[in-house]
Amino acid sequence: MKALVIVGHGSHLNEDSSLPVYEHAALVRDRYAGEFDEVVECFWKEEPSMRHVLDLVESEDIYVVPAFISEGYFTQQVIPRELGLSGPVTRRDGRTIRYAGPLGTYEGMPDVILERVDDLLEGKETRPGRTALVLLGHGTDLNKNSSGVIYLNAERIRERGVYDLVEVGFLDQDPPIAEVVGGVEAENVVLIPVFIAEGWHTRETIPEDLGLTGEVTEMADRTVFYGAPVGTHPSVADLIVSRARETDEREAELARDVS
Amino acid sequence: MRATSPERSGGEAPRRNTAAEARTAFAAWVEEAPGGRSFGQIVVRPLPEGGYELRHAADAGLPDGDLDVHVDPREAREIAKLTEGGEYRPLKSSPNLRRGWLLRVEGERGLYVAMNYLYPSAVVHWHLHRSGELEITTYRENAARQSGIYKRVQRLSDEGVQNAARACCEDAVCLKKTLWDVDENTPLESERGEGEIPCPEPCSIFVSFARRVRLFERENKRDLDAIGLSPSEKEDLSALVEAAATGSVPLAREAEFEEPLNERRMRYRRLTLVPKLRPDGDAATPEEG
Numbered sequence: 192m193k194a195l196v197i198v199g200h201g202s203h204l205n206e207d208s209s210l211p212v213y214e215h216a217a218l219v220r221d222r223y224a225g226e227f228d229e230v231v232e233c234f235w236k237e238e239p240s241m242r243h244v245l246d247l248v249e250s251e252d253i254y255v256v257p258a259f260i261s262e263g264y265f266t267q268q269v270i271p272r273e274l275g276l277s278g279p280v281t282r283r284d285g286r287t288i289r290y291a292g293p294l295g296t297y298e299g300m301p302d303v304i305l306e307r308v309d310d311l312l313e314g315k316e317t318r319p320g321r322t323a324l325v326l327l328g329h330g331t332d333l334n335k336n337s338s339g340v341i342y343l344n345a346e347r348i349r350e351r352g353v354y355d356l357v358e359v360g361f362l363d364q365d366p367p368i369a370e371v372v373g374g375v376e377a378e379n380v381v382l383i384p385v386f387i388a389e390g391w392h393t394r395e396t397i398p399e400d401l402g403l404t405g406e407v408t409e410m411a412d413r414t415v416f417y418g419a420p421v422g423t424h425p426s427v428a429d430l431i432v433s434r435a436r437e438t439d440e441r442e443a444e445l446a447r448d449v450s
Numbered sequence: 451m452r453a454t455s456p457e458r459s460g461g462e463a464p465r466r467n468t469a470a471e472a473r474t475a476f477a478a479w480v481e482e483a484p485g486g487r488s489f490g491q492i493v494v495r496p497l498p499e500g501g502y503e504l505r506h507a508a509d510a511g512l513p514d515g516d517l518d519v520h521v522d523p524r525e526a527r528e529i530a531k532l533t534e535g536g537e538y539r540p541l542k543s544s545p546n547l548r549r550g551w552l553l554r555v556e557g558e559r560g561l562y563v564a565m566n567y568l569y570p571s572a573v574v575h576w577h578l579h580r581s582g583e584l585e586i587t588t589y590r591e592n593a594a595r596q597s598g599i600y601k602r603v604q605r606l607s608d609e610g611v612q613n614a615a616r617a618c619c620e621d622a623v624c625l626k627k628t629l630w631d632v633d634e635n636t637p638l639e640s641e642r643g644e645g646e647i648p649c650p651e652p653c654s655i656f657v658s659f660a661r662r663v664r665l666f667e668r669e670n671k672r673d674l675d676a677i678g679l680s681p682s683e684k685e686d687l688s689a690l691v692e693a694a695a696t697g698s699v700p701l702a703r704e705a706e707f708e709e710p711l712n713e714r715r716m717r718y719r720r721l722t723l724v725p726k727l728r729p730d731g732d733a734a735t736p737e738e739g
């Protein structure tokens with residue numbers, strides 16, 4: 192039997208935080224019923240905890256996918272420690288536990304971002320002129336990967352040449368998001384938070400700091416389109432499955448390298 | 451400290467599937483009691499036509515027609531998400547499960563799914579505890595693992611752990627039975643709880659509360675005023691007086707330990723501040739039950 196375990200951060204205060212994990216789990220149960228016998232959610236700050244989730248799982252082949260954007264403290268320290276993982280593949284008590292990479296660095300992520308943009312712009316009028324896509328990241332001085340993943344996705348989208356400009360901005364590091372949204376040379380600015388879930392930032396601080404009134408805000412010289420966080424998009428469910436499958440390919444490659 | 455399995459000791463026995471065992475054992479336990487079993491705040495009973503029915507224990511006597519009927523076991527998650535008053539429930543074993551619903555599920559798998567949303571991990575821990583195999587992790591072992599902003603819980607004193615457990619874990623605020631101790635030689639002194647759901651290790655709510663209590667401890671050493679009160683104690687008293695003076699004391703969210711009017715924080719104050727304010731021993735009763 193095969194199980195998919197989706198790991199979320201969760202929250203002690205806010206019910207939005209775990210919602211995408213539950214929604215993606217439900218979609219995977221529907222869309223990939225033949226592939227996974229069990230799809231189980233677990234969290235750092237909610238129950239079931241990562242510490243106990245493997246006790247609940249009946250399968251012997253377990254795929255763990257972190258619903259996190261970047262590689263960092265959680266994916267490298269907290270999750271492996273709490274789940275008792277010793278590397279990409281852990282064999283324990285007759286089980287094989289494969290640990291996948293985070294979602295933001297996956298090659299399929301730009302597609303999900305672009306789908307998010309299409310959903311946002313559908314049926315809405317844009318101004319004549321240029322359109323800039325701005326990816327918003329959390330950013331932190333402590334972890335270069337946190338901004339790196341935003342730059343990586345911006346670069347991958349830039350290469351496709353669908354937007355006049357693709358820029359990045361952050362909450363907690365340079366360049367500050369307000370400067371980017373206000374300063375980018377475009378008549379239409381599409382702002383997409385590269386976050387996993389809705390929360391205080393996406394609902395309150397960002398709209399407040401940028402003077403946004405909703406999905407569409409008309410400013411003197413530009414229209415700003417503000418999208419929901421990428422992590423809540425239904426296609427993320429497919430991304431999670433791709434990440435899980437990739438661990439098998441990785442293992443096959445390793446086996447080839449050894450032989 | 452994981453439970454050992456046959457493979458680990460080198461045998462060829464097939465893998466022990468504790469989760470599947472627990473699912474079956476729980477269903478059998480329920481089947482043995484046609485009148486229903488109580489578990490946490492719910493009653494679960496076998497239905498004569500097959501399947502199981504779950505509802506809030508306080509709704510046990512109500513006609514089905516008075517309740518919102520659900521048949522998808524995954525809807526248990528929505529049932530468990532918010533309190534009666536619409537507050538988010540970060541700890542599913544808090545005694546604040548809402549009433550007014552009824553869940554009919556098919557088969558032991560349906561029951562297991564529903565139970566794992568109402569009381570995550572509870573069935574498997576219940577099963578392992580019954581068979582004497584539940585592995586316990588002490589506070590000190592758990593704290594030793596913590597990193598980042600939680601690393602400081604390693605320095606919480608034994609007394610701090612005891613008081614934190616009294617404030618955070620007793621049945622008035624969490625229905626799990628605390629099985630863990632401070633360390634192997636220092637048992638918890640709090641009431642461990644009467645319920646069926648074992649708690650084998652401090653949960654993340656507890657660790658977050660322990661961090662708060664550790665900050666109180668530090669403050670106590672450094673910043674006491676002439677009558678021995680700490681800045682945060684004075685902040686809490688002021689907030690309490692101000693709120694009560696308006697005629698109602700709105701409590702902070704369940705896990706909002708940074709806010710003065712948090713129930714667990716107030717429970718901790720009852721243990722540590724009230725004795726300071728009433729030094730003649732006329733302290734509040736330790737537990738209201």
Ligand code: SF4
Binds near residue numbers: 619620654655
């Ligand atoms: S640690 Fe305390 S609050 Fe947390 S589940 Fe256990 S008994 Fe309840």
